Amino acid sequence: MSSPTPPPDPTDRPLRPPFPLARWALIAAAVTGVTAAFGYVGGWLDPHRLTPQRIVDRLQVNGGLHPGYRRNHAKGVCVIGHFDSNGQAARYSKAALFAPGRTPLVGRFAIPGGNPHAPDFGVPIRSLALRLTQADGQQWRTGMNSMPVFPVATPQAFYEQLAAGRPDPATGKPDPAKQAAFFAAHPETSAFRAWAKNHKPSASYATETYYGLNAFYFVDAAGTRHAVRWRVVADNGPEGVAPAPPPEDLLESELRRRLAQAPLRWRLLVTLGQADDPTADATRIWPQDRPEIDAGSVVLERSEPQAQGACRDINFDPLILPAGIAGSDDPLLPARSSAYAESYRRRTAEQAGGAAVHAQEPHR
Amino acid sequence: MNRDTELFWWPARVLHWLMAAMVLTMLFVGVGMVASVSARHSWLLALHKPLGAAILVLAVLRLILRLWRAPPSLPADLPALQRIAAQASHWLLYALMLALPLVGWAMLSAGGYPVMLSESLRLPAIAPFDADWFAVLRGLHRVLAYSLFGLILLHAAAALYHGLIRRDGVLRSMLWRRRAATPTAEAPTKQDST
Numbered sequence: 001m002s003s004p005t006p007p008p009d010p011t012d013r014p015l016r017p018p019f020p021l022a023r024w025a026l027i028a029a030a031v032t033g034v035t036a037a038f039g040y041v042g043g044w045l046d047p048h049r050l051t052p053q054r055i056v057d058r059l060q061v062n063g064g065l066h067p068g069y070r071r072n073h074a075k076g077v078c079v080i081g082h083f084d085s086n087g088q089a090a091r092y093s094k095a096a097l098f099a100p101g102r103t104p105l106v107g108r109f110a111i112p113g114g115n116p117h118a119p120d121f122g123v124p125i126r127s128l129a130l131r132l133t134q135a136d137g138q139q140w141r142t143g144m145n146s147m148p149v150f151p152v153a154t155p156q157a158f159y160e161q162l163a164a165g166r167p168d169p170a171t172g173k174p175d176p177a178k179q180a181a182f183f184a185a186h187p188e189t190s191a192f193r194a195w196a197k198n199h200k201p202s203a204s205y206a207t208e209t210y211y212g213l214n215a216f217y218f219v220d221a222a223g224t225r226h227a228v229r230w231r232v233v234a235d236n237g238p239e240g241v242a243p244a245p246p247p248e249d250l251l252e253s254e255l256r257r258r259l260a261q262a263p264l265r266w267r268l269l270v271t272l273g274q275a276d277d278p279t280a281d282a283t284r285i286w287p288q289d290r291p292e293i294d295a296g297s298v299v300l301e302r303s304e305p306q307a308q309g310a311c312r313d314i315n316f317d318p319l320i321l322p323a324g325i326a327g328s329d330d331p332l333l334p335a336r337s338s339a340y341a342e343s344y345r346r347r348t349a350e351q352a353g354g355a356a357v358h359a360q361e362p363h364r
Numbered sequence: 365m366n367r368d369t370e371l372f373w374w375p376a377r378v379l380h381w382l383m384a385a386m387v388l389t390m391l392f393v394g395v396g397m398v399a400s401v402s403a404r405h406s407w408l409l410a411l412h413k414p415l416g417a418a419i420l421v422l423a424v425l426r427l428i429l430r431l432w433r434a435p436p437s438l439p440a441d442l443p444a445l446q447r448i449a450a451q452a453s454h455w456l457l458y459a460l461m462l463a464l465p466l467v468g469w470a471m472l473s474a475g476g477y478p479v480m481l482s483e484s485l486r487l488p489a490i491a492p493f494d495a496d497w498f499a500v501l502r503g504l505h506r507v508l509a510y511s512l513f514g515l516i517l518l519h520a521a522a523a524l525y526h527g528l529i530r531r532d533g534v535l536r537s538m539l540w541r542r543r544a545a546t547p548t549a550e551a552p553t554k555q556d557s558t
Contacts, residue, residue: 023528031521038513041392043399051399137486139478155401313495314476319406323484327406335401337409342398344475345502352499 052342058162063114067350071343076110078309081300089295093218095324096134108311109205119248124201128210129316138322144210150282151192155335188283203242215279215328227273232266266298279328315344370436420465439532460512471501
């Protein structure tokens with residue numbers, strides 16, 4: 001810094017400004033005001049705001065705290081493969097991965113819930129997440145589930161559903177009365193409940209259909225947006241019969257066995273919505289007669305245990321999208337994005353902090 | 365030389381106020397986006413990255429200007445401790461304005477995310493895909509952001525102290541001349557802020 005100036009003429013400046021207290025108060029008010037605004041935006045002065053932290057806290061309560069693991073879909077297995085595009089979706093989306101050709105992918109099969117040691121048959125749902133990386137470095141990440149609709153339409157309802165599904169300390173299972181009350185208060189869950197009633201938990205990851213659940217937009221080269229939903233439909237032969245009672249880790253070993261014989265394939269089917277089809281409500285299916293594009297094949301070549309696998313440190317945030325795919329107005333999408341980020345923040349911090357749980361497979 | 369007529373060089377003043385608005389916006393965007401599950405989360409996130417990149421570029425430019433041309437000197441009667449605090453806090457502000465975007469960029473790289481400034485403009489990764497590094501950088505990004513916020517509050521309070529209590533021309537040197545000094549005056553007359 002430059003050298004001090006010579007002392008100013010003492011007559012220039014009164015030593016004591018008029019109304020000094022008011023001046024100090026003004027400074028204090030400015031600092032306090034900005035701090036309060038900051039705190040408000042950060043949610044500290046707003047205890048009722050639904051934040052990603054609250055959602056993840058509730059997931060932790062339900063699934064138990066398992067340091068280093070995902071807060072939901074904690075039990076899973078990594079898969080490596082590629083997407084073979086046939087070019088048919090390129091009319092609707094300018095994303096490079098829809099041009100004819102091959103895009104490498106890393107994926108992850110999982111079951112819902114926060115417990116990485118849960119038995120595979122405790123829940124009827126399986127999930128498949130994919131991360132496709134284009135040659136230009138842009139990525140398409142998608143987390144899909146084996147049900148065609150989501151139980152609820154809003155983050156707030158999901159948050160309430162988590163409370164209703166909280167295990168009773170006495171039984172270790174959710175209180176049926178609380179769950180019934182939740183469903184009664186949320187008629188939008190009826191499509192999901194109808195599906196769950198008739199759905200039998202599959203004995204193979206390879207035979208399920210996985211639905212993107214939320215609506216998105218494909219953006220074509222002219223900039224036109226097309227409302228879409230996607231799913232991947234298994235093309236891997238029959239399910240096979242699970243031994244009774246099924247082993248707790250059947251799904252991963254069954255997947256390994258299949259992949260040892262041949263790659264597994266799914267067809268990526270994209271449904272085109274019409275103008276009045278809901279894009280902001282994952283509890284509602286679009287009418288059956290909507291046009292569908294077969295965009296190509298998801299091919300899985302090998303699996304890796306998640307503890308060391310390529311998928312372990314991927315956050316399958318459904319809003320990480322390449323140019324040519326965009327999120328819709330579905331309120332679940334930003335909620336998933338922010339909650340996944342919070343889960344990722346927590347588990348990577350635990351990993352880095354030496355919660356070496358994840359460094360080895362659980363022993364039983 | 366008369367303190368009250370000595371202003372910061374005009375490019376430094378323009379950059380200062382432009383960056384003041386950008387950095388403060390950025391801090392509010394950051395703290396708001398990690399606390400939101402609504403659509404706000406998405407658009408704040410989409411704003412956060414290009415704004416951070418712009419701040420990084422401008423901070424580099426500003427540092428160059430700062431090293432090129434010295435700022436007006438502090439009043440000679442400023443106590444030594446305040447003088448040290450003023451200088452240290454300025455350099456710390458520069459350090460944080462440079463470090464925060466760099467740490468954010470490296471953090472996204474370490475998390476394996478494509479660093480997208482717009483729908484299709486992607487920055488290269490500046491750190492390997494490594495979850496441990498992500499964890500360290502994510503924690504650091506947060507700590508540095510809160511430090512910057514605190515430092516900006518101190519900086520603003522100190523500026524107001526100079527302008528309202530000491531009335532020594534320090535605050536005004538970052539503003540503008542209220543009344544032009546008479547062009548004929550060799551030693552310009554002093555203008556009091558009241």
